Amino acid sequence: MDGLSRRSLLKLPLVLAMPQTNVNQLPANLPRPKDDGGARHLTGMALPDLELPSTENRRVNLSKVSAPRIVIYAYPMTGRPDRKLPQGWDDIPGARGCTPETCGFRDHHKDLAKLHAEVFGVSTQDTAYQQEMVKRLEVPFEVLSDEQMAFARALKLPTFTVDGMTLLKRLTIVARSGRIEHVFYPVFPPDKHAEEVIAWLKGHPA
Secondary structure, X not given: OOOOOHHHHHOOOHHHHOOOOOOOOOOOOOOOOOOOOOOOOOXXXXXXXXXXXXXXXXXXXXHHOOOOEEEEEEXXXXXXXXXXXXOOHHHOOOOOOHHHHHHHHHXXXXXXXXXXXXEEEEEOOOHHHHHHHHHHHOOOOEEEEOOOOHHHHHHOOOEEEEOOEEEEOOEEEEEEXXXXXXXXXXXXXXXXXXXXXHHHHHHOOO
8 A cells, every 4th residue: 555554544543534524614516595485474573582592501582682683593503523414414405504604603793793783593403512513613602592493483484304303494584673674595605694694784774
């Protein structure tokens, strides 16, 4: 064998021998999600009066957040470098890209704050799963767990199922005074979405 011998390859740490999933990058030619009408009813609705567990170890009622505006980006599931994504994940329109989307909101967090918008992420993973992601990616805002689907049911959010998991389809809600003012759906590409939200906020000052 050229380079490393077979014996030396066997001595490599298992983590190097196993293929890793790069959740920070989007593969080329991802299928673009289509507007299936799953979010057309949301604009004008009141945010539900319920509490969701936060990565800050508290409970958050989005209908009572006092910020002039809140941006709630709902996403299916962030991947982890040490775990495989569900089989066929990249073939599901709108599934891949939760980590790049979160990093976009992280990187533009100060820009959104200047526009008087407070950001929250929401997914159906449990808080412990979300806390690992928040720590690893150094996310400066709270991510909320809708593991019990209370928020999704109250707003009739669009979902899909894979590997026995019910996941939220990717969408973003802009709310003001407890009521939904604007909805982005479908969201594509997810890694540029924070910039899309900022452009809308600049065009619609509170």
